[in-house]
Amino acid sequence: MATPLYVGIDLGTTNSTAAAFDGEKLTLIRNAQGANLTPSVVRIDARGAVTVGDRARRLIDSDPQNTRSEFKRLMGTSQALEFAAAKLSKKPEELAAEVLKSLRKDVEQQLGVAPTCAVISVPALFELPQSAATSEAARLAGFSRVELIQEPVASALAAGWSANDEGSWLVYDLGGGTFDVSLLETRDGLLRVVGHDGDNFLGGRDFDQAIVDEVLAELLRTQGVDIRRADPRHATALRKLKRAVEEAKIELSRTDELPLLVPGAFETDNGPVDVDVVLTRARVEAACAPLVQRSINVCLRLLAAHGLEPSQLGKVVLVGGPTAMPFLRSQVQAALGAPFATDLDPMTLVAQGAALYAASSGLDGRPAASSAQPAPSGRKVWLQYPAMSSDLSPHVVGRLVEGDSGPKPALVRLVRADGGWSSPDSPLSAEGAFVLSVELVPRKPNTFRLEGMGADGKPVPLAPASFTIVQGLTLSDPPLSRSIGVALANNAVRVYFERGAPLPARRTFRQRTVEAVAKGSTGNVLRIPIVQGELEWAHLCRLVGALEIRGDQLKASLPADAEVELTLELDRGGRLSARALVPALGQVFEQVAQLQVPDATPESLQEGLTAARERLSMLRSSAFRRGAPGVVASLSQADQALAEIERDVEAARGGDADAGQKARRGLLDLDAQLEQAEAGLRWPELEETVREELAVASSWVAQFGSPAEQTLLDEAMKACERARAGRQQVELQRHLRSVRKLGNAAFYRHPSAWEWQFDSASSRVSEASDVSKAEELVQRGRRALEQQRREELRHVVEQLWRLLPEDAQERRLAHDSGVR
Amino acid sequence: MIPFGAIIGVIVALRLLSRNQEGQSQQASPYATNSSYLFLTIVLVIPSTLFTLFGLLAGVWFFAPFTLLGIALCFPWTVARHVFIPLGWPRWASRFSYLAMMSWGSDARGGQALAAAWALLRARNPSAEARAYVEAKLEAADSPLRGAGIVAHGLMAASRGDLETARVLCRSVSLLDRRVAPRLARKLALEWCLADAAAHGRWREVLVISQKGSGSYSLAAFFRASARRLLAEPHAGRVVLISWWVLALRWWATWPLLKRAWRTPPRRASLLDLEAGETQAADRLARALELHAALARVPAGHEALALSAAAVAWDEALDSSKVHDLAAERAQGVGPLAGAEALDVLGDEVAEELAAWALAREVKLAQLEPGSDMVENVAYRVRNELLERIESAAQDMTYRLAERRPLPSEEEWRHFLALQHQCTLATSLGGLEVRRLAFDAVNVPLCNLGAWLFNERQEKAIANGMFRWLLEESRDVGTEEDCRRYQNNVGCGA
């Protein structure tokens, strides 16, 4: 049997790597330059010729218009990247495909076979659109089948493969642009992902940025030149500076001090300005320390979420370029205490793990033609066995292929090729099937012969005659990194797939429509938004797709409250499909609209920023008023986050699309944080309101209520007390509304009630949507008041109310969902 | 000779005339029957028919076809009902139904649509063209929508196979003012609902429908008597059954039901053998699970009992020290508190499942055994769920009203019905307290919807239906102002 070829690819922000596994040993793939790492840089020249890797990277400074890097961070967005000379614009996945193509060619160079299947690693916190774009890139690069694995899982698989110890692991992966941390556990040869955390926007790049800021600050201090990121004039110069800084940073992992000299870097109104500073290790460390601390906080948060102390960790695996920095190593060591796994290459570990994973999911990369053996002779058997198994005695299941002629065996037997084991003779079931458990030699490929015997005891040839199972650490199904669900009209989320659910997955739930959709009308649409995230409220989750049922597709009008059976399906590569069945009409709808990360325009970001700022200040004042120290503390964190988002928005305005995405992300997180703070404040606030309103209502009802109303109120007050004792917020609000209503009804029986209402409404005239009309109404009201015309006064007040602003609408928030 | 040409000419003329005057005559009396055909029948059709009849008796065979035609024109509904509808000819059914405007009271157009929709329901393979014809008739009946029109929409839904909508619509006629829901329409709706419920074996629903519906008293009474016997209710005697059967006058149609109901011996309700597994399940958790699983097979009528039993068993299981030990043992390696936490989660999961079951089986909360923690928890969840649904539906209606997005009249009515149905369900499960909260949630949006339909869209019949329901609710759980408002609104007429 020819050896299988399992290929794994680490498609990184800065560098990409490929590795191959043949069932026994791992091989790193070298590129044309003889290096393991291929920079993820693509250049397209005027003639349209594509260059990838180191040669492209060298031109990134001199020819930034035609050379692109860091497109991984734009995966899944509609952002196209321009190549000026060739007058082309390429989507991020097309550029990623170029990198994959080049790696595929390297594999062919080294091993003589161009793989058709591969496993590609993606950051753990990638969302569906990003994963889908990665799969698309692989398809464009000529891979017919591809599976995705999360980077930390891949690293752990690789680390676990070479080590033998059991226990909890932490994989700390700080790459060019993303930071992932995963908690894993190996027991009984099984690798389990206990939990993930991370930051999609923290990496070596941010270190560079921090150092650049430091340099710019020095420029301001020493030369009085103020260079702003938002100024498009400096974009090129800043890029150049950043590259210089990055090189210096890497160099500083080895030396203590380095001069940084970029003559005439910036063009200002007062002529060119040179950058000439001395970077010391200490200075770089000081600039990067907050970022490192941030990554450590994420690690601690992850451990705490799973009830673990750092001391319980068996080992920490470091992955990614920046982990070469001695300063970072010592910081992480100090914070987590656990020893680092040595003798693992932090730069290629991910690719190795991906190759191992390809083996455990049986993704042999040899093209069908080359793996085909001389036409097998014998009765065809359909076999199912794990290509790779951690279990020492897995099952092999087989069934005779129906319709195949030739003598039929009565008994079958499995024999290990080394002769050390053989199964008992087993008769075939009525369906022509057998289930046998085999014994494996640990950490080796095990080849088995399949032998058949006729009823007369004579051997019957079977095809295939043999197969191989590799024993080793496995991971059976890739887990989903963030929950996926459907946004409901009340802004809640119905979760279809929980985080950690194995892929592929499919789930059906019954929803109900909120509103009727008239047959034939195009403007009338039922939207079913699909969101991803761990938060309770739909508007805090990411919209990753939407299914739409349009009026013009309907056979008959869809009434309100009609049933819709919604099925979501996710494949291993993160592709989502949705299907809605409307039983009343017997119709099925399938188009999923828009599967893209929304663009982050500076304007929309600014809007979000302003809203967040307002909300924050309101929360703060109310927290102070109530004296809630916990909330105040969490708000100061929010303050920091806000400051950072502000910086990113500014950079986005200077043309940095990536910073824009980061800001958008940050805003979402900030929203969630504020939501939590608000929830902390809500209960005491509600209790207080209830107390006040109960007193008011009972006094009004006592004065003006009917006996029946008095009974209703007593009942409602009792219910309020019950809900308060049980801390049932929604229930309490509901009863409060009821109390308020009874109180109001009694209140309006007071002879002067409308007069008071008029006073309060007229004091808010300035807020009205139509101030001049409101003022006119106030005049009319005054006259009515003078002439004691109650009915008219009431009419005026009601009209005034209509002009005053109302509360925000929940449904808008919930991505306009049409189901519940 | 009979001047048939002239007669037809007069009909056409009257028809045109009545069309021209429609606007004014409607203003004069909104519930008036369009009496032109009645007039014509008395003045022309009856005398001429009598004349031809005498001629026929005198042996002039030439008059035979004219006599037949004359008789047909005298009893147009009978012809539509017994000839064209069974034949499945929507056009002709609708035309004769037009002539039968007497039977349709204030909703002649609805009656036409109803006959057409019914004929479509009976058609073997209705052509697209026939469908389009009925749709057009339905549209004509839509402004304003009244009782017969609503039933017509219901039958149309049934012919599409959408029985759920058909049920909702046919049942809703009883909410309308009788003056805008002609007796014939009410009768047909009731008969359809009874037949549908019987066909699906929902005998309990038959009881409810036969009580609420109107228009066909004796047939409803016969169905009720049969359902009571089939359900083995106490005092369901044969005498009552046979008397109503005779009085209902649908002897051939209802004969199989009579036979069946006659045979069933009224049996006393027997208690469920819930105790069967008791000796088997020694430990409390298994016992609770057993009772829980047994809920899947609880027959109708025993839900509250079975649910209480399961809930009490869960209370015991979740408190039992043995179960805590078991959980702690299973939780080894997860953490010291995991066992207790898992039991807490289990409690929540159980409450959720039981609540979902209670909701699906429409268990009345007041019948549950008081004093059990699990029962309280379940009741709270059910109540909360019911109210949340109502609140969110009310909210959606509020949004729609705020944006002034109109729906076709029939869908407006169904939108109201959906909300009303949820309120009724909530009341029937949760009792007075839930009724009050539900009313508070829907009061404002429904009132606004009604006012909008009444004032601006001239859909007075359905708006009036809404106000009538709101009035009923506000009498029990509203304030005095609510009562007065709805009394006024209902008083504005339909």
Added chain:
Amino acid sequence: MSLSEKDVFARLKENAFHVLGLRPSCTRMEVEREGQKLLAMLELGLSEAAHYDTPVGRMPRTAELVRASMATLRDPTTRLQHALWAQLPPGTPAAQVPAKEEPASWPEAPVRLGWRRPG
């Protein structure tokens, strides 16, 4: 609003132990082994693996369910939860008691009363 959409007995019907045909005392390795075997059998369409028993009746087994169940039992916390629900073995006597009969329906009612065409 979460109650009605859930399948009422989902926790018994989709219990990971029932799906895999295992008892709560089984080891992790047994879970993997049994799951892998069932997946293989399902892939080959063997009738033996097509159904599983629960206290509320027999359910069809699918590859998705098996995979999800394996993932559930790999995580000790979710495993614990399922173990509690699986305390009652499938096929206890209560599971076999048939439901009390409801009075039969009268399917030809609409035909008899003239609402549907006969045949």
